[in-house]
Amino acid sequence: MNIYFIIALICASIWVPLAINILIDKKLGVLRRLVCGILLTGVYFTSTFVDFSEFAFLWLFPIWGTIVYFGMGRQKYDILYVPIAYVMVSLCNYLFTWIVSTVGGIGYSEFVQEPHIQAMLSIAITFLIVVVSFGMKKLIAWGKALLKTKGSFEMMGLLVWNVVLYTMVYLINGWATRNMNLPDEIANINLLIFLAYTCLAVGTLILAFRVIQTREQKRLKEEERKNLLEYTKQVESMYEDLRAFRHDYVNILATLSGYLEKNDIDGMKQYFIENILPTN
Numbered sequence: 348m349n350i351y352f353i354i355a356l357i358c359a360s361i362w363v364p365l366a367i368n369i370l371i372d373k374k375l376g377v378l379r380r381l382v383c384g385i386l387l388t389g390v391y392f393t394s395t396f397v398d399f400s401e402f403a404f405l406w407l408f409p410i411w412g413t414i415v416y417f418g419m420g421r422q423k424y425d426i427l428y429v430p431i432a433y434v435m436v437s438l439c440n441y442l443f444t445w446i447v448s449t450v451g452g453i454g455y456s457e458f459v460q461e462p463h464i465q466a467m468l469s470i471a472i473t474f475l476i477v478v479v480s481f482g483m484k485k486l487i488a489w490g491k492a493l494l495k496t497k498g499s500f501e502m503m504g505l506l507v508w509n510v511v512l513y514t515m516v517y518l519i520n521g522w523a524t525r526n527m528n529l530p531d532e533i534a535n536i537n538l539l540i541f542l543a544y545t546c547l548a549v550g551t552l553i554l555a556f557r558v559i560q561t562r563e564q565k566r567l568k569e570e571e572r573k574n575l576l577e578y579t580k581q582v583e584s585m586y587e588d589l590r591a592f593r594h595d596y597v598n599i600l601a602t603l604s605g606y607l608e609k610n611d612i613d614g615m616k617q618y619f620i621e622n623i624l625p626t627n
Contacts, residue, residue: 351463364384367387369480
């Protein structure tokens with residue numbers, strides 16, 4: 348087996364596991380991350396000898412998802428990192444391949460036929476994936492913070508739908524590019540379509556975040572208005588109670604003053620026992 352092919356295969360095997368390890372922002376031990384990364388890489392490496400096609404991802408995704416779930420936190424939403432990492436890796440692959448082919452004048456068929464070009468390209472893509480993964484990690488952290496403070500099942504549903512749809516589009520296009528012998532011009536158009544869809548998906552999510560944020564702000568303002576009205580009612584009630592207490596207090600003092608003026612101690616004592624003492 349050609350050494351360049353092995354290098355390209357090893358790089359391709361670690362792309363998704365590497366991206367997943369970077370994206371998952373948890374306090375996991377180095378050994379735990381390393382073991383999960385080796386398992387994820389081993390599964391992909393094994394799949395290349397069983398079924399080296401996009402159909403392999405139909406069973407790769409469930410196995411990867413199981414490893415991520417049980418090995419990296421047992422949170423169900425962590426499974427989404429698998430298709431997110433795959434889409435991100437695919438986009439980096441397409442984008443870098445397109446840049447090299449455009450600048451260097453190398454056709455897509457040459458990438459497939461020349462192992463040494465594949466090896467160098469795979470190494471470069473690995474570094475690109477690391478950089479993009481850290482950027483995506485910050486974007487995901489921002490989205491998590493927004494969902495945590497202004498959470499919405501609608502937003503989560505939209506996010507899951509975009510990830511699933513995006514993954515299906517990439518798998519179908521990857522299969523078509525690999526098996527239908529599409530010319531380089533078609534491959535370039537596919538990349539532009541991917542980039543456009545990426546911008547559309549990101550724009551849709553950002554717009555949805557803004558809509559939820561605006562709706563949440565309106566809800567908070569409405570709650571503040573209701574709380575203010577309730578507080579105003581309570582203050583008015585307390586004021587009325589205070590007025591009633593003041594009126595009763597003045598009447599009591601006036602009555603006591605009358606008894607004092609008459610020097611009627613017995614009457615004042617009787618008034619105190621009958622009218623003031625029962626009020627505690």
